[in-house]
Amino acid sequence: MHRRGFLAAGLATVLAGPRALAQMKMDDMSNMDSMPGMGGHAGHDMSAMQQVAVALPEGEALRELPLLANEAGAPGLFKARLTAEPAVARFAEGKDTPILAYNGTSPGPLIGAYEGDRVEITFANRIGEASTIHWHGMPVPADQDGNPMDPVAVGADRVYAFDLPEGSAGSYWYHxxxxxxxxxxxxxGLAGAFVVKSKADPVPAAYGDTVLVFTDLRLAGDGSMPDNTMTDLMNGRVGDHVLVNGQKNPRLVVGIGAKRRLRLYNATNARFLRLAFHGAAATIIGTDGGLLEAPVAADEILLSPAERVELVISFDKPGSATLTTLAYDRGWMGAGRPADAGLTLLTVDVSKNPAEPVPPLPERLRPIAPLSVPAVGRRLVFTETMTMTATDMQMGFLINGKAFDMARVDIVAKAGQTELWEIVNQADMDHPFHVHGTQFQVIEHERGGKVAKPPYLAWKDTVNVARGETVRLLLRQERPGQRMYHCHILEHEQLGMMGILDVKA
Ligand SMILES: [Cu+2]
Structure with missing residues (x-):
């Protein structure tokens, strides 16, 4: 066996070599063979990046996400059923797209509950393979958090039950x-938003509360979703269309002077969204784990995979306001870097008719207590490797030199103890770091010897660690049990960039 490991630094050179290209083509061909009905679609292999994307309709009225109905007849309880099953969606005219859906829709239904509520959701797995539901960012017990160690078998039902603590209001999701x-x-298709609300919300109700879930769709000529290619496994899957609540560039109409509260979710596998509002002023009011202490004006926002941000948008100019993407270089391996700038994700028509007057945004939103002196320090180093044999090429995504092993505990921690985590990205791509079961506070970014503090204190469960960057954060797990931490480029997580944290009581 001829087997060699390549360090990340050598990766780009190796990919440019003819042997690597040939191997990747072979790999994509075998993907195609396993996909019935693919017709002449060339996939996204390295030699066929010029493929024409299927056109999707734009400019339809923005659909609000369907709400998951609460079947509990009692106050303080949220009870419902989520069934994951195959469904058919119509993204492009005349083309059926087989998808996976929760309760028939993708994104899944919006779950809305209040701080203090008890949640009991029965998950029915009807997708034909094992699955789980992970409550991304939520302070739920470890055995209710949909870990890979707790699969729900094909055809099985299981109840996920947890209490939403006071102070936990925020923009979470499930997948x-x-x-x-x-x-x-x-x-x-399996992802949905879970908004925990506070009964004493300082943001004026007149702003509304609109959830915008971004997903990333790739369609073959026949309307089906192609399997992942080698390029997808390396970079994470980036599709051809960024959708908002399942629609391409939908339209919203408001009167001049209106303010809108928007919760933006990056539910894509791997697309980095550097966002800007044109024609309207954006203010950040919250992050993954809820409101900031005070609003912060923002010209642009980098929303890496799995991150969320809460905004208030002020529509003070008549005409068309758009939410668009700006260029962002997150490190791309090989050919086929997607054109990520200049996409219009949402168009808002601001009419000359004045909106009903709304109260101003309060200057203070809520206090955030800074996590204090850590008792323990940890260092997690992200690297990428590639192994080539005569017949195969495999990417590896490692933390501290190791690929994920479900039978191995990587870190043992103590419940209630504050820790300093240093996430060091020595790889050639950005990797958004996520840890389950809690919210953390980023205290420092370091790059090229320069240390920068974040512009505001915030609760986060996902933070981008740019290539060559070190991010330092303070973290405290309150509940015992096993927690996952991983890169939220889901293909990287799958190829090893994940570990297990065991929190002892
Ligand atoms: Cu990654």
Missing amino acids: PHPHGRTAEQVYR
Whole structure:
């Protein structure tokens, strides 16, 4: 066996070599063979990047996400059923797209509950392979958090039950987290938003509360979703269309002077969204784990995979306001870097008719207590490797030199103890770091010897660690049990960039 390991630094050179290209083509061809009905679609292999994307209709009225109905007849309880099953969506005219859906829709239904509520959700797995539901960012017990160690078998039901603590209001989400199948189940459609609300919300109700879930769709000529290619496994899957609540560039109409509260979710597998509002002023009011202490004006926002941000948008100019993407270089391996700048994700028509007057945004939103002196320090180093044999090429995505092993505990921690985590990205791509079960506070970014503090204190469960960057954060797990931490480019998580944190009581 001829087997060699390549360090990340050598990766680009190796990919440019003819042998690597040939191997990747072979790999994509075998993908195609396993996909019935693919017709002449060339996939996204390295030699066929000029493929024409299927056109999607734009400019339809923005659909609000369907709400998951609460079946509990009692106050303080949220009870419902989420069934994951195959469904058919119509993204492009005349083309049926087989997808995976929660309760028939993708994104899944919006779950809205209040701080203090008890949540009991029965998950019915009808997708034909094991799955779980992970409650991304939520302070739920470890055995209710949909770990890969707790699969829900094909055809089985299981109840996820947890209490939403006071102070937990925030923009969370839910998605599968089964061993080795997360990336595919998510890009095929399984993801939804879970908003925990506070009964004493300082943001004026007149702003509304609109959830915008970004997903990333790739369609073959026949309307089906192609399997992941080698390029997708390396970079994470980036599709051809960024959708908002399942629609391409939908339209919203407001009167001049209106303010809108928007919760933006990056539910894509791997697309980095550097966002800007044109024609309207954006103010950040919250992050993954809820409101900031005070609003912060923002010209642009980098929303890496799995991150969320809460905005208030002021529509003070008549005409068309748009939410668009700006260029962002997150490190791309090989050919086929997607054109990520200049996409219009949402268009808002601001009419000359004045909106009903609304109260101003309060100057203070809520206090955030800074996490204090850490008792323990940890260092997690992200690297990428590639192994080539005569017949195969495999990417590896490692933390501290190791690929994920479900039978191995990587870190043992103590519940209630504050820790300093240093996430060091020595790889050639950005990797958004996520840890389950809690919210953390980023205290420092370091790059090229320069240390910068974040512009505001915030609760986060996902933070981008740019290539060559070190991010330092303070973290405290309150509940015992095993937690996952991983890169939220789901293909990277699947290829090893994940570890297990065991929190002892
Ligand atoms: Cu990654």
